[in-house]
Amino acid sequence: MEPFTRHTGIAAPLIKDDVNTDQIAPILPARGLKEDYQAMLFHRSRRREDGSEDPDFVLNKPQFRSPGILVTGQNFGAGSSRESAVWSMMANGIRVIVAKSFADIYRENCLQNGLLPIVLDGDCSEAFIARVIEVDGKGPFTVDLVAQRISGPGGGDVTFEIAAADRMRLLEGLDDIGLTLRHKDEIVSWERRAQATQPWLQSTRDNR
Numbered sequence: 001m002e003p004f005t006r007h008t009g010i011a012a013p014l015i016k017d018d019v020n021t022d023q024i025a026p027i028l029p030a031r032g033l034k035e036d037y038q039a040m041l042f043h044r045s046r047r048r049e050d051g052s053e054d055p056d057f058v059l060n061k062p063q064f065r066s067p068g069i070l071v072t073g074q075n076f077g078a079g080s081s082r083e084s085a086v087w088s089m090m091a092n093g094i095r096v097i098v099a100k101s102f103a104d105i106y107r108e109n110c111l112q113n114g115l116l117p118i119v120l121d122g123d124c125s126e127a128f129i130a131r132v133i134e135v136d137g138k139g140p141f142t143v144d145l146v147a148q149r150i151s152g153p154g155g156g157d158v159t160f161e162i163a164a165a166d167r168m169r170l171l172e173g174l175d176d177i178g179l180t181l182r183h184k185d186e187i188v189s190w191e192r193r194a195q196a197t198q199p200w201l202q203s204t205r206d207n208r
Contacts, residue, residue, distance in 0.1 A: 001114040003173030007095045008142040009068015011132045011152070014058050019072060020079030021106065025088045037084060037091035063137030069096040071132045077106020086113045096143045098150070100125050111166055114173065116145060118160045131155050145170060 025037075026044045046057050053060050059067070070089070076099040077085060086109045089097070097110065098118045110117040120128055131154040132141075141152030145167060150158040168174075195202050 001112070001173050004095065004114050004116055004145055004170040006142060006144045006146070007068055007116070008140050009093065009095070010064060010066065010137050010139075011069040011071050011098070011135070011141045012058050012064040012067035012137070013129060013132045014070055014072045015129055015133075017073040017100075018075045018078050021077055021082050021085035022079055024077065024085040025082060035084065037088045040084060041088040041092050061137075066093060067137075068093055069098065069141055069143065070094050071098045071129060072100075074100045075103055076101070077103040077109075079103070081105045081109070083109050083113070086110055086115055089115055098128065111169060114170065116143065116162075116170060118143070118150075118162070120158070120160060124158065127155075128158055 023045060024042060025040045028035075028040060028043060042057070042059060046054060046060055048054050055061070058064050076097065085106065090113060095114070096116045096118060098120060100121070101119060102110075102117050107117045128150070135152070135154045139153040141150055143150050145162075148160055148162065148167075150160065
């Protein structure tokens with residue numbers, strides 16, 4: 001996956017709690033062999049019943065049509081584990097989500113795909129939300145994973161915490177396969193030892 005070090009973009013405020021993966025990436029009626037993940041993002045939320053765009057939905061507003069950062073509430077990404085709820089974010093250029101909390105599986109899917117999930121707690125979260133709303137897309141914010149800092153218009157820098165292992169895998173662009181391949185030499189060495197000492201484990205013949 002693509003490494004994450006720093007990302008600059010407009011911050012769009014979707015200040016709701018318990019936004020679930022079916023809302024983020026609904027299953028569209030006309031499904032093909034290749035999904036349009038860009039169109040999938042919040043597809044039902046962005047439309048009225050007659051199919052026209054809802055101008056009140058935040059991502060339909062002119063200043064937020066191409067955000068790089070999404071700012072939201074508690075338990076973001078609840079519901080099913082569909083990975084398309086992360087892919088649709090990435091397809092729209094969103095590389096950072098700042099939330100009060102994340103559903104565990106959704107957060108893990110973010111880390112597996114190079115999308116940075118940031119949790120801001122308490123007063124820090126409320127102050128940042130108010131700042132993003134006040135800025136209203138007039139200027140970009142920069143999220144620096146190396147420094148663990150958010151900077152931008154309307155105030156000073158905001159620091160955030162992230163587990164060292166999660167930070168490392170994002171900075172180096174490592175999903176679970178990538179993390180495993182860091183131990184390739186040890187894996188190859190074990191396979192050679194096993195082949196020499198336990199050759200019966202290597203056989204694929206059907207002896208029935």
